[in-house]
Structures are given as C-alpha cells and as structure tokens.
Amino acid sequence: MKATAFCPGHITGFFSPKRHRDPLRSGSLGAGICIDQGAVTTLSATEGNRSIKAAVDGNAAPVTETALDLLLGDRELQIRSETVLQLPCGAGFGTSAAGTISAAAALCSILSLSREEAVRAAHIAEIKHNTGLGDVAAISRCGVTYRLKEGVKPYGRVERLDCTPTITACVFKNPLSTADILTDKEKNKIISKAGEKCIAEMRRSPSLDNLFALSRRFTDESMLASEEVTEALRALGDTQASMIMLGNSVFALGSGAEDILSSFGKTFVLHTDTTGPRILTRTE
Ligand SMILES: Nc1ncnc2c1ncn2[C@@H]1O[C@H](COP(=O)(O)OP(=O)(O)O)[C@@H](O)[C@H]1O
Numbered sequence: 001m002k003a004t005a006f007c008p009g010h011i012t013g014f015f016s017p018k019r020h021r022d023p024l025r026s027g028s029l030g031a032g033i034c035i036d037q038g039a040v041t042t043l044s045a046t047e048g049n050r051s052i053k054a055a056v057d058g059n060a061a062p063v064t065e066t067a068l069d070l071l072l073g074d075r076e077l078q079i080r081s082e083t084v085l086q087l088p089c090g091a092g093f094g095t096s097a098a099g100t101i102s103a104a105a106a107l108c109s110i111l112s113l114s115r116e117e118a119v120r121a122a123h124i125a126e127i128k129h130n131t132g133l134g135d136v137a138a139i140s141r142c143g144v145t146y147r148l149k150e151g152v153k154p155y156g157r158v159e160r161l162d163c164t165p166t167i168t169a170c171v172f173k174n175p176l177s178t179a180d181i182l183t184d185k186e187k188n189k190i191i192s193k194a195g196e197k198c199i200a201e202m203r204r205s206p207s208l209d210n211l212f213a214l215s216r217r218f219t220d221e222s223m224l225a226s227e228e229v230t231e232a233l234r235a236l237g238d239t240q241a242s243m244i245m246l247g248n249s250v251f252a253l254g255s256g257a258e259d260i261l262s263s264f265g266k267t268f269v270l271h272t273d274t275t276g277p278r279i280l281t282r283t284e
Pocket residue numbers: 056059060061062063064065088089090091092093094095096097099100131132176177178179246247
C-alpha cells in the first residue's frame with residue numbers, strides 16, 4: 001500500500017519553551033502562522049520483516065523514523081518513506097515538523113489510525129530530537145494561532161485568530177540549527193523570559209497586529225538575530241515584520257515586501273494554510 005500526504009509548514013514569531021517529563025505535555029507557548037508550503041511524503045508499506053527507512057530530500061531522517069517507529073508498533077511491515085521539502089530547512093519554517101507529520105499521516109492512513117495519532121507521534125519525535133516544540137501543535141490546529149498551553153491534545157491549548165494573511169519570507173545564507181539553540185541553557189533562559197512576556201500580552205489582546213508587534217519585541221529581547229536579520233528589518237522600515245523563529249530569516253506582512261527583501265536573500269510569498277495536514281493520494 002502506498003499513500004502520499006502533504007503537511008503545511010509553520011512560522012513561529014515568538015515562543016517560550018515548556019518542558020515536562022511527558023513529551024505529550026511538553027512544547028512551547030507562542031504564536032505563529034501555518035503556511036501553504038511545507039512537505040510532501042510518499043510512504044509505502046509492504047509485507048516482510050519489520051523495517052523502517054525514511055529520507056528527507058534524499059538525506060537520513062531520524063525524526064521521521066522515530067515517529068514512524070512509534071506508529072508501527074510490532075506490525076511486521078517494511079516501511080519506506082520519502083519526503084520532499086518545499087521550503088529550505090533550518091530557516092524556521094518547521095520543516096522537521098512538516099516532514100514528520102506528513103510521513104506519520106501517510107502511515108496512519110495505511111494503518112487506519114486516526115490523524116490524532118499521527119500528530120502525537122510527530123510531536124513526541126520533535127520533542128525527543130529537539131527539532132521543534134510548538135510546531136506540531138500549531139500545524140494540527142492550522143491557520144494563525146497562539147498557544148496558551150504547551151503540548152498536543154489532550155494537554156495543549158491552541159487558539160486561532162480569524163485572519164489569513166499573505167506573508168513574504170526571506171531566507172539568508174547560513175541556516176540556524178533549532179536543536180543547537182534549544183539545547184543551550186543560557187539562550188533558553190533569555191528566550192523563556194522574553195517569550196513569557198509576549199504570550200501574556202497576546203492573551204490580553206490577541207490580534208494579527210499584536211502578533212507582529214510582539215514577535216518584533218521578542219526578536220529584540222531574545223538576542224537571536226543575525227546581522228542580516230537586523231539589517232533586513234531596518235530596511236523594511238514601518239512594514240510589519242520580524243525574525244522567523246528559529247531561522248536565519250525574516251517574515252513580513254503582505255507581498256509588497258518582496259522588492260526590498262529580494263536584495264537580502266531568497267524570498268518566498270506564502271499564504272496562510274487553514275486546512276492542515278492531508279492525504280493527497282492512496283493506492284492499494
Ligand atoms: N523529518 C526530518 N527528520 C530528520 N531530520 C530532519 C527532518 N526534517 C529536517 N531535518 C533536519 O533537521 C535540520 C533542520 O531542522 P530545524 O532547524 O528544526 O529546521 P526548521 O527550522 O526548518 O524546522 C536539518 O539538518 C535537516 O536536515
């Protein structure tokens with residue numbers, strides 16, 4: 001059996017890590033936008049000795065393999081999974097989450113497991129590998145969201161804003177490793193403090209304007225911005241824009257920012273995804 005699934009990516013504007021012993025309860029508070037480009041995975045399951053092999057753009061995919069292993073249980077099946085990313089990885093588009101969810105959703109469709117199970121397995125894998133905290137929860141809710149309680153269902157709480165903005169993103173040369181930042185104790189302290197203040201403010205007054213304003217405040221306070229990020233944001237002037245967490249990249253409201261941003265790096269015009277992960281094709 002074969003299934004192909006798509007999963008949207010996710011841009012985080014600000015976040016505050018929240019870790020617990022149970023990965024399902026762990027994650028982050030924060031806010032971000034689900035985008036209409038992400039990952040497409042084609043996965044096949046054939047009878048034979050239990051084995052799992054997953055690749056993302058031809059490279060090894062340990063995060064995906066962790067999720068597929070959880071879902072497969074003790075079934076004697078050979079699983080082959082190939083993910084194609086539509087956006088660069090390490091740029092804060094949640095590619096590890098999108099890649100893993102799309103593979104998990106494809107396997108769940110073949111095994112007649114629910115979408116919730118795909119989400120849970122992908123979240124556990126992201127937490128385990130430190131490649132993401134809140135992306136899976138946000139993507140499973142889709143749209144523009146803010147996260148008031150960390151983790152996935154039944155523990156997490158993700159609220160949605162009633163808007164579907166178009167975004168221009170710009171990616172600079174050197175990628176930023178999410179795992180490197182998330183495992184740095186000093187950086188985590190600064191991020192947590194800055195993120196807590198932003199989510200408290202967002203809870204008081206949830207809006208797209210505030211998402212951008214608070215993301216910008218978080219960019220200033222978290223001290224994660226590279227020189228390119230700082231320069232690009234300066235060049236954008238009054239345009240609502242901020243750093244993409246956690247990437248060496250920025251996002252701006254609307255498609256008008258493309259002219260300015262294209263002189264800094266590779267640009268992408270992205271739309272809000274409000275459908276979430278989905279199966280594209282299935283064959284017996
Ligand atoms: N599904 C996946 N499984 C394993 N590794 C992945 C997966 N997707 C991306 N990666 C790897 O993770 C790293 C980037 O992850 P991360 O910094 O979290 O990117 P992003 O900001 O796009 O989520 C890269 O080294 C990439 O090759």
